[in-house]
Amino acid sequence: MRPEIAGARRVVVKVGSSSLTTLADGLDVERLQALVDVLGALRAGGREVVLVSSGAIAAGLAPLALSGKPRDLATAQAAASVGQLRLVQTYADAFAGHGVTVGQVLLTADDLTRRSHYRNARQTVERLLALGVLPIVNENDTVATEEIRFGDNDRLAALVAHVAVADALVLLSDVDGVYDGDPRVGPAQRIDTVHGADDLAHVVLGSASRNGVGTGGMATKVEAAMIAAHAGVPVVVTSAEQAGAALAGEPVGTLFAVRGRRPSARQFWLRYASRPRGEVRLDAGAVAAVRERGASLLAAGVTGVSGEFLADDPVDLVGPDGVVVARGLVAYDARELPALLGRKTADLDPEHRREVVHRDEMVLVGRRPAS
Numbered sequence: 001m002r003p004e005i006a007g008a009r010r011v012v013v014k015v016g017s018s019s020l021t022t023l024a025d026g027l028d029v030e031r032l033q034a035l036v037d038v039l040g041a042l043r044a045g046g047r048e049v050v051l052v053s054s055g056a057i058a059a060g061l062a063p064l065a066l067s068g069k070p071r072d073l074a075t076a077q078a079a080a081s082v083g084q085l086r087l088v089q090t091y092a093d094a095f096a097g098h099g100v101t102v103g104q105v106l107l108t109a110d111d112l113t114r115r116s117h118y119r120n121a122r123q124t125v126e127r128l129l130a131l132g133v134l135p136i137v138n139e140n141d142t143v144a145t146e147e148i149r150f151g152d153n154d155r156l157a158a159l160v161a162h163v164a165v166a167d168a169l170v171l172l173s174d175v176d177g178v179y180d181g182d183p184r185v186g187p188a189q190r191i192d193t194v195h196g197a198d199d200l201a202h203v204v205l206g207s208a209s210r211n212g213v214g215t216g217g218m219a220t221k222v223e224a225a226m227i228a229a230h231a232g233v234p235v236v237v238t239s240a241e242q243a244g245a246a247l248a249g250e251p252v253g254t255l256f257a258v259r260g261r262r263p264s265a266r267q268f269w270l271r272y273a274s275r276p277r278g279e280v281r282l283d284a285g286a287v288a289a290v291r292e293r294g295a296s297l298l299a300a301g302v303t304g305v306s307g308e309f310l311a312d313d314p315v316d317l318v319g320p321d322g323v324v325v326a327r328g329l330v331a332y333d334a335r336e337l338p339a340l341l342g343r344k345t346a347d348l349d350p351e352h353r354r355e356v357v358h359r360d361e362m363v364l365v366g367r368r369p370a371s
């Protein structure tokens with residue numbers, strides 16, 4: 001038994017396209033109904049549910065006589081526009097049978113990467129739940145252009161689990177867990193529990209399922225599960241058919257156990273939801289101070305700046321070797337910093353003596369900048 005799942009008062013459940021649709025026939029109402037019956041029972045048992053549901057694009061293909069997943073953004077957006085309506089109406093009718101009212105929440109990455117929008121999303125979800133509504137979340141594909149897409153609903157589900165302050169996240173797909181290799185390609189062993197990245201070192205994470213409707217593949221599910229587990233939310237990856245067993249805490253699928261203490265909302269947002277608006281380059285001394293001593297970044301350790309950011313924007317703190325050391329909320333506009341570079345705090349006028357990035361406004365990371 002998994003008490004952290006069985007005892008979860010508020011759960012986020014994400015269901016992929018491969019569990020709800022087929023290329024040929026679009027939305028499979030029977031499979032959608034089966035999931036709704038599980039979630040309706042959960043609600044009847046007093047648990048709160050937020051559903052992240054894929055399937056909009058796939059549900060829009062048949063009505064538009066499109067034979068395969070669109071390759072261009074505009075057609076995918078048109079299919080999503082048609083499919084999302086059918087998807088959410090079918091959910092509304094099915095949940096009504098359980099006496100549950102649903103609400104549609106369509107998000108783009110911008111809705112979560114801007115801190116003010118992140119807070120707004122949290123307030124909206126809280127209010128919907130307080131009113132007894134079951135929120136149904138999807139990416140707002142119709143308007144999500146390439147640069148503001150989440151890209152996959154697995155990552156969106158991990159962010160929603162944090163936004164909703166969920167106690168557990170269940171990622172449902174057409175496979176009953178994470179295997180050490182794609183089970184559709186050859187013999188593979190299901191992994192019962194993941195405690196950290198080391199448990200996945202030998203695992204081959206292949207692409208989306210062969211039914212052609214999925215987007216994320218197992219790699220995005222594992223990445224999303226690791227983000228949520230790091231944020232203090234236990235995750236189960238399994239098949240839609242095992243949703244009831246998984247939510248009851250039975251040892252099905254793959255459990256991603258919680259790791260470390262739950263970061264604050266600001267730290268989580270900085271680490272996983274924010275998008276840097278620029279870079280601040282550090283000398284070796286500043287890298288050591290920030291990385292080893294958890295110090296704030298002072299102007300004396302800054303060697304350069306790039307991007308047109310404003311004070312309070314997220315920026316990447318980059319060392320001399322190009323590795324991102326941390327991400328933080330910068331205290332100055334980009335145009336103010338060149339005059340401060342390398343100067344000691346005592347040599348600066350009073351209004352420029354504050355830290356460039358305060359240690360409480362930064363999170364350490366350790367990867368090369370997205371270039």
Ligand SMILES: Nc1ncnc2c1ncn2[C@@H]1O[C@H](COP(=O)(O)OP(=O)(O)O)[C@@H](O)[C@H]1O
Pocket residue numbers: 015016017018019054172173174175177178179180181182183184203204205206207208209210213214215216217218219
């Ligand atoms: N290591 C793995 N373990 C389990 N499934 C895997 C693995 N590698 C690749 N897959 C494939 O990932 C698919 C699920 O991803 P995807 O098609 O995106 O589903 P969804 O639509 O639910 O997001 C499975 O059907 C499976 O074929």
Ligand SMILES: N[C@@H](CCC(=O)OP(=O)(O)O)C(=O)O
Pocket residue numbers: 015016017018053054055056057058080138139141151152153154213214215216217
């Ligand atoms: N927003 C898209 C979902 C994209 C996506 O992540 O799909 P999947 O990999 O099936 O969860 C849609 O509704 O079609």
